[in-house]
Amino acid sequence: MRRFFGRGTLFAVSAVFALLFLMPTALTISNSFMTQSEIEVNYGMIFESTKPGVGSYVGDSVNLKFIPDKVSFNQYATVLFKSPEYLLKFWNSVILVIPIVFFQVAIAAFAAYSFTRFRSKIKNAIFFFYIVLMLMPYQVTMVPNYLVAEYLGILGSRWAVIFPGVFAPFSVFLLTKFMRRIPSSLIEAAKLDGANEFQIFTGVCLPQCRSALYSIAILVFIDYWNMVELPIILMDDAGALPLSVYLSTINAGEAGIAFAIAVVYMIPPLFLFLHGEEALVEGITHSGSVKG
Amino acid sequence: MKLTKRMEKLNLRARDSIHGALWLAPSIAGVAAFYVVPFFIVVYYAFINSPLRAEFVFFDNFERLFQNQAFKLAASNTLRFSVVSVPLAVILSLGIALMLEARIPLRSQFRTFFLSPLMVPVASVVLIWQVLFHPNGAVNEFIELFGVQGIDWMQSELNQVVVVVLFLWKNLGFNMILFMAALSNIPKDVLETADTEGAGPIRKLFYIKLRYLSPTLLFVTIFSLINSFKVFREIYLLTGDYPYEGLYMLQHFMNNIFRALDYQRLASAAVVMTVAMVIIIAALFVMEERFGRDVEE
Numbered sequence: 257m258r259r260f261f262g263r264g265t266l267f268a269v270s271a272v273f274a275l276l277f278l279m280p281t282a283l284t285i286s287n288s289f290m291t292q293s294e295i296e297v298n299y300g301m302i303f304e305s306t307k308p309g310v311g312s313y314v315g316d317s318v319n320l321k322f323i324p325d326k327v328s329f330n331q332y333a334t335v336l337f338k339s340p341e342y343l344l345k346f347w348n349s350v351i352l353v354i355p356i357v358f359f360q361v362a363i364a365a366f367a368a369y370s371f372t373r374f375r376s377k378i379k380n381a382i383f384f385f386y387i388v389l390m391l392m393p394y395q396v397t398m399v400p401n402y403l404v405a406e407y408l409g410i411l412g413s414r415w416a417v418i419f420p421g422v423f424a425p426f427s428v429f430l431l432t433k434f435m436r437r438i439p440s441s442l443i444e445a446a447k448l449d450g451a452n453e454f455q456i457f458t459g460v461c462l463p464q465c466r467s468a469l470y471s472i473a474i475l476v477f478i479d480y481w482n483m484v485e486l487p488i489i490l491m492d493d494a495g496a497l498p499l500s501v502y503l504s505t506i507n508a509g510e511a512g513i514a515f516a517i518a519v520v521y522m523i524p525p526l527f528l529f530l531h532g533e534e535a536l537v538e539g540i541t542h543s544g545s546v547k548g
Numbered sequence: 549m550k551l552t553k554r555m556e557k558l559n560l561r562a563r564d565s566i567h568g569a570l571w572l573a574p575s576i577a578g579v580a581a582f583y584v585v586p587f588f589i590v591v592y593y594a595f596i597n598s599p600l601r602a603e604f605v606f607f608d609n610f611e612r613l614f615q616n617q618a619f620k621l622a623a624s625n626t627l628r629f630s631v632v633s634v635p636l637a638v639i640l641s642l643g644i645a646l647m648l649e650a651r652i653p654l655r656s657q658f659r660t661f662f663l664s665p666l667m668v669p670v671a672s673v674v675l676i677w678q679v680l681f682h683p684n685g686a687v688n689e690f691i692e693l694f695g696v697q698g699i700d701w702m703q704s705e706l707n708q709v710v711v712v713v714l715f716l717w718k719n720l721g722f723n724m725i726l727f728m729a730a731l732s733n734i735p736k737d738v739l740e741t742a743d744t745e746g747a748g749p750i751r752k753l754f755y756i757k758l759r760y761l762s763p764t765l766l767f768v769t770i771f772s773l774i775n776s777f778k779v780f781r782e783i784y785l786l787t788g789d790y791p792y793e794g795l796y797m798l799q800h801f802m803n804n805i806f807r808a809l810d811y812q813r814l815a816s817a818a819v820v821m822t823v824a825m826v827i828i829i830a831a832l833f834v835m836e837e838r839f840g841r842d843v844e845e
Contacts, residue, residue, distance in 0.1 A: 267652040273644065274661040277717065280673045280680075281664060287676075299679055320679055320686035367575035374568025382576070389583060391770060391829055392822065393777035395802050399818040400586035402806065407586075423578030453567060482669045484781045485799060489806050503671040504785040518672035529667035533660060540722055541729040543767075 281522070283322065288519040290324040292331060292512025299511060331516035342499070342517055349498035349521075352414055352487070353480045356421035361473050364427030365465075369457050371428070372435040373443070383432065386425040394485060405490060416490040421480060427472050433542050434468035435461055471539025474532050478525050587822075593815035609816040619817065622801035625708075625794060630776040633712050637772040638765065640716060641723030646753070648724070649731050659728070663721035670718065674785040681710045702787065707794050714782050719775050723768045730764035731757065766836040770829060 287295070298321055335342045371383050389397075397420070405416035438461060446456045462469070484504070487497050499521050506514045529536065597605045613619055644662060648655045665673075680686050681701040688698025701710050734757060742752050758765070780799030783791055791800065798821070805814045 263650060263652055266647050266650050267654075270644075270647045270652060270658050271654075274658040277665060277721075278661045280676045280717065281668050283676050283679075284673055299675075320689075363574045363578065366571045370568045370571035374564050374571070376565060376568070379568065379572075382572070386579070388826070388829070389579070391774055392825060393774055395777065395798050396818050396821045396825065397583060398802070399590050399814055400583055403586040403589055404582050419578075420582045423575065423582050425575075425579065428575055453571075478667055478669075482671070482781070484671070484784055485778075485803075488784075489803060500669055500671040500785075504674065504788065514675055518675055522668050522672040525667040525669060526664075529664065533663070537659075537663070537725055540725040543726075 283320075284515055284518050284522075286323060287321065288331065288515035289327045289329070290321065290331075290515070291326055291328040294321075294325055295512045295515065331513040332520075334513050335516045335520055342513075342520075344495075345497070345499040345502045346520065348414075348496055349481065349500065352417055352498055353477060355418050356480050357473050357476045359422040360424060360427050360476055361431075361469060363422065364431045364472070365457075365462065365469070367428045368431035368435045369461055371432040372438070372461075373453070373456075383429075386428055390425045390429050398486065398489060401486075402490065411490065412492040414491060414496055417483075417486045420486075426479075427476060430472050430475075430539065430543050431465065431468060434465050438464045467535045467538060468542070470532055471535040474528050474536050475539055477528065481525055590815045590818050593811050594819045597812070599811055609812045610820065613813060613816045613820065616813070618796070618801055618804070621793070622796055622798045625796055626777065626798045629708055629711070629779060629797070630773060632708070633715050633776050633779075634769060634772045636712070637716060637719050637723060637776075638768050641720045641768065642727050642761075642765075644720060644724045645727035645731060648728060659724075662724055665718050666721045670714070670782050671785055673714075674782070677710065677714055677786060703792055705794060707792055711779060711782055711786070711795065714786075715776065715779055718782075719772060723772065726764050726768055727761065730761050734760045762836055766832055770832055773828065 290298075371379060401416070401420040402411070405411040405419075410416045410419070442460050442464070443456055446460050451459060482500060483498070484500055487501050491497060499517070503514075503518060503521065506517070593599065594609055595604055595606065597603045597608070648659060648662075652658075678685075682688075683698065683700040687701070692698050699706065701707060738756055739752060742756055747755070777798070780797050783795050783797060783800075787795060789800075789803070798817075802814070802817060805817070
């Protein structure tokens with residue numbers, strides 16, 4: 257009886273917290289189906305007070321709505337078809353993030369193979385250095401990034417963000433941890449069959465790490481999809497900024513479509529999440545210790 | 549005979565290290581070019597008076613930095629935020645992991661719910677945050693039910709609370725996964741022995757589970773700390789370039805000197821933060837070594 261009571265309480269507490277965690281996302285999605293005038297009446301004041309902008313009629317109080325009075329798809333039509341500037345920002349995000357994810361993971365695969373197969377004292381020291389670099393906050397790493405971009409003449413363009421991203425050590429760290437778990441018997445067997453290093457890499461290591469590669473790609477993707485601070489410092493062309501930065505500058509005139517843009521922006525990561533949750537959990541689990 | 553064998557071994561080793569270097573080359577070259585070499589230039593800039601005159605000025609830049617009001621404000625705000633949010637992020641996520649460890653119904657669905665904020669871009673939910681914490685917003689309406697006077701959150705002394713809530717919402721799921729994995733790795737027989745010896749759940753938590761969790765605790769703490777420095781992202785999206793005083797973080801300070809292109813201040817601030825980070829990380833490693841030694845085989 258006591259045991260049952262304990263578990264019942266745990267369930268209730270977990271359920272309340274879990275729903276609270278779901279609420280912001282769920283509210284954003286449900287509010288994105290509100291008509292523009294309904295949003296302006298209910299939330300217009302917020303956009304007025306944070307970013308004084310175009311004056312349209314706004315209500316004088318803020319009413320949190322869980323379910324819209326009238327479901328409308330007009331905002332989506334505006335965002336997706338009528339005003340190409342939003343899709344352009346979305347595209348800016350895509351062409352910033354996709355090269356970073358692809359090349360960071362690819363370069364990390366080679367590096368991780370080196371850290372796994374050819375261990376030495378120097379290698380261990382380098383690996384430890386990668387960990388320290390990974391742990392540095394971007395307030396620190398951004399200054400070197402800025403100086404190099406300036407020296408190379410790419411400051412202001414999207415390359416100033418892409419290059420440091422490609423060489424960020426996070427993937428190297430995580431992928432090395434995965435590769436070190438591959439049973440050495442598999443590699444020895446491939447060697448006996450006469451495989452050279454490249455064949456071992458492509459034939460044994462990569463297939464063994466398939467889910468790891470996927471989960472690392474998801475983690476890197478969400479990190480850069482979310483980025484704000486690098487573009488606002490390293491890029492100066494407002495037209496090339498990603499949608500994440502643009503969302504913060506939405507003003508009263510666009511309040512009606514703000515939620516729809518927000519939802520469009522969260523679709524790619526949420527899709528990856530629903531599709532790859534298990535891989536993601538596995539990836540996080542393996543990142544779980546800094547040593548070894 | 550013996551000699552040739554040794555030569556062969558040496559040869560193999562040399563080949564191995566050349567091979568190893570080749571595989572590592574793309575990554576090392578990039579890290580050197582974009583992080584390490586420019587960092588040395590940053591250190592150099594921190595000790596000279598200007599890139600053109602280039603006179604060595606010892607610690608003058610650092611002295612100027614530490615006297616700078618904006619830097620002091622940013623450092624103390626960032627510190628305050630980390631001191632509050634990191635322990636909360638560690639303790640609450642451990643709590644959630646322990647709750648989900650008990651075999652309650654729907655636990656895998658709950659895990660999904662707790663993890664989902666990780667995958668939602670902050671930029672997408674700041675709108676809802678503004679709705680919730682507006683002076684006439686839902687949070688105030690809720691606390692007014694209990695007779696507490698609502699406040700203008702973003703402009704009050706308590707504006708860090710708004711950001712702490714956002715930070716926890718975003719980061720608890722990641723930490724929770726780490727703790728859940730670590731909890732499931734605790735040897736069952738140790739816990740069963742404790743059961744037969746009559747240890748209660750509290751004692752089991754403090755005397756057994758936390759011991760085994762200590763490497764994870766270290767990692768979660770470091771990761772939460774790093775993420776707490778990144779909280780500028782959330783604040784920028786909520787308030788723009790010039791937040792109210794309590795939310796002026798180190799990153800805002802850095803952004804402003806980036807705009808002013810004051811290389812000396814930028815460089816000395818970066819060096820100070822690097823030193824601080826290395827000290828903090830080293831201290832956490834030492835603590836983990838002390839605390840978790842007796843469970844490592």
